[in-house]
Amino acid sequence: MQRAALLALLVLWTMAGPAIAATVGTETGLPIPRYVTLRAKEVNVRAGPGVRYPIEWVYQRPNLPVEVIAEFDTWRKIRDPDGTEGWVHQQMLSGRRAVLVIGAERLLRRTPEPNAPTVARLEIGVIGWLDGCRQDWCEVDVAGMDGWIPRSHIWGVRADEALNK
Structure with a gap:
C-alpha cells in the first residue's frame, strides 16, 4: 500500500513539475500568462522570436492590452483580445495595465x-x-x-x- 501511494505521489509530482515551471517566465521570472500593453504606435508582430522571422502584421493601437503567453530571450509571445498570437520585442511592451x-x-x-x-x-x-x-x-x-x-x-x-x- 505504501509503495502504491509513493508511486502515485511521484507521478503527480512529475506531472506537476512542468506545469509549475510553465507558470513563470524563463527570462523574466514574471507570471505566464500575464497582461501588458503595447507601448508604441506601431508594433511589428513576427512569426517567431527574432528579426529573421517575417512580420505577420503590425498593430497600430498603442496601449492595447495583450497577454504574454511565452518568453524567449528578449522576445515575448503575445495573444491579443481576438486570440491572435505572435512574437514582439520586449521593448514594444509596457507593464502598465489597461x-x-x-x-x-x-x-x-x-x-x-x-x-x-x-x-x-x-x-x-x-x-x-x-x-x-x-x-x-x-x-x-x-x-x-x-x-x-x-x-x-x-x-x-x-x-x-x-x-x-
Whole structure:
C-alpha cells in the first residue's frame, strides 16, 4: 500500500513539475500568462522570436492590452483580445495595465455597485487604464474619467486575479 501511494505521489509530482515551471517566465521570472500593453504606435508582430522571422502584421493601437503567453530571450509571445498570437520585442511592451471594453456598450459606474450613478457609457473597444479590482468589479480610468466596471465586461484582467489599488 505504501509503495502504491509513493508511486502515485511521484507521478503527480512529475506531472506537476512542468506545469509549475510553465507558470513563470524563463527570462523574466514574471507570471505566464500575464497582461501588458503595447507601448508604441506601431508594433511589428513576427512569426517567431527574432528579426529573421517575417512580420505577420503590425498593430497600430498603442496601449492595447495583450497577454504574454511565452518568453524567449528578449522576445515575448503575445495573444491579443481576438486570440491572435505572435512574437514582439520586449521593448514594444509596457507593464502598465489597461483593459478593453468587450461585448456591448457598457456603463462606467461611480462605485462598484450595479445601480450606482453612471460616469460614462463606453463603446466596445474602448481602452481604459486599470487602477485595481475588488471581487467582480475593476476601477478604471477612461480618458480622465474614473469609475467602476464589472470584470466580466472587460478584457485584460483574469477572473481570479487579485489587483489591489
